[in-house]
Amino acid sequence: MTAPANPPVIIGVDGGPSAADALALGRWAARTLGTPLVVAVVHPAPSAIGSGRVDAEWVADRHRAAEAVLDQARAALAGDPAEVTYRVVASSSAAHGLHDLAEELAAEAIVVGSGWAGPQRRLFAGSTAERLLAGSVCPVAVAPAGMETPPGTVGRIGVAYVDTPDGRAALTMAARMAERTGGPLRLYTVVSEADAPLPFLVGRDAEHAFLETARETYELSLRRAAESVGACDADWVILTGDVVEALAEVTEVDLLFCGSRGYGPARRVLLGGVSSRLVRRARRPVVVVPRSG
Known part of the structure; x- marks a missing residue:
């Protein structure tokens, strides 16, 4: 055929x-x-x-x-x-x-x-x-199993975004889908909670300072990424907590796009190592975009 x-x-x-x-x-x-x-x-x-x-x-x-x-x-x-x-x-x-x-x-x-x-x-x-x-x-x-809300009902497309080639590839595909639906696009990044387990030999004050700097960096990255998709309305949200748990609980989207790999603050794996866990636990459909390059 x-x-x-x-x-x-x-x-x-x-x-x-x-x-x-x-x-x-x-x-x-x-x-x-x-x-x-x-x-x-x-x-x-x-x-x-x-x-x-x-x-x-x-x-x-x-x-x-x-x-x-x-x-x-x-x-x-x-x-x-x-x-x-x-x-x-x-x-x-x-x-x-x-x-x-x-x-x-x-x-x-x-x-x-x-x-x-x-x-x-x-x-x-x-x-x-x-x-x-x-x-x-x-x-x-x-x-997701037993999908409670049919796709197309919510009217928003989501993307788990980090400023990497994979994150940008996911953003491009998410923006294309948002264009087709005529709805808005929302970008998500996850940062750790302040009381998350600390890296070996890193003090609490240093960890808090690092996370605050990381949050500011991600805010700037998300703002620039949202502005880059001019064909559709886009906003962004920074979630706090465990990456899988936070993304799995996102319900205000019809689809959640993510890259096949990527890293969050303190080089915590954001997508690559957890994508298989995310698709098992997410409450909304997840689209994993092929690795770029």
Whole structure:
């Protein structure tokens, strides 16, 4: 199959409980970006070494299970006016299959649920969402389980911002989405609490002074970044506390964009080391932007 004229949004589903959230997020993203939609199920490819007949029967059973999952997706999207294509992909892993499909179609984004791979129709073990975060050729959007507020309801796009190549890449993509929605953009940076554990051999007064300086530096960085996205209204917020906890509790956005790596004050990891934890705990959908450079 040749790539569509317009890069699609790919939704990965497997019949688990998070499929509805992924479908809702992917459908909204495709409508907002004006792109076609591809719904995909990945099932195990035939093993190179095996018992022949037994392996073939098992793979055929997995293929039938994948087709059943697509039937569920078709029912969920019935009546949707958007252009939707349904694909069954054979691969060694769900993440690998979605990566290959995204590369083949030059996809805008891959959308999955945070609990991708449900217990009743599990085609692969492990967390596909987390594995997708490593090496994806396009942004990966993860819908939180049991998403209470449908995407598009809030009317604001968020971005976890640090002044690094990855942070700027996330800002660019977040600003583009805000432009498409017509809503405002909000930038977030997280700094540590004053009573957070201190670095080894650093006194409390020195730590407080450092954090205050860091806050002033980040305020300037956020102000400049917000002013740089002139195509949409933008403001900024500095959150205090644990990075994952603070970002996970952000609820006033439809999407929260973040880079795949970055560092906060005192070289505390902001995104790279915690993005997998963030997508498991965030209350709103998170979009992890591929590493720049």
